[in-house]
Amino acid sequence: MKQEMNLQHVIFTQGMDLDDVLLNQVFEKYEGKFKAIADKKRIRIMNIITRKGEINVCELALLMNMAQSKLSYHLKILLDANLINRVIKGTSSYYSLNQDEVNHLLSSELCCLFRPTW
Template sequence: MKYNYADYVSLFKAIADQTRLNIVELLSSGEMCACQLLDNFEITQPTLSYHMKILCDSGIVNGRREGAWMYYSINGAVMETILEFLVKIKSNKDKCIGKPSDPCNCK
């Protein structure tokens, strides 16, 4: 999928929260049930559901239902896209839109 800046803003907003960032870090060890995630926080189940909806809607996290339980995992493709974007904007480019074509003549 081709991303534009608005897409990246949505992705970064989704993880720009301490609880959600912590959830993503926990999921880096593998798929977890909602009850396993809850054990790591002092929040209610509805609050966890709120955070998981944001992460799932952004595509950063995948959710699957098994009976009455929800299991969550990181969407590796989306995380790779985020990493590629960060590497791209960090790298030195000859034709960067922010790089002046002429040297500054300020005095």
């Protein structure tokens, strides 16, 4: 998912000026964030995390009615996109929303879906 600075990238960026290269990096950054959020299961996960404030995989699996491995897969995608945070306590992983990141990404209306105050 994440674009490496590989040969293809180098070839692609030849003949582009600096502005274009920088702009392209911005596009790639947002592509990653939007890909993470572009899934109704993951939107629902974020919504539940928001309402619970903090939740572990076990409890989330029950609420989502979803197998643990599948959940871990989706949580990793959200975590890699920096949309959620993880804190490990004992054998459990507790996840919470990265409110700042979400606020900087989504419209204020949309953020309602991911705000504890409702």
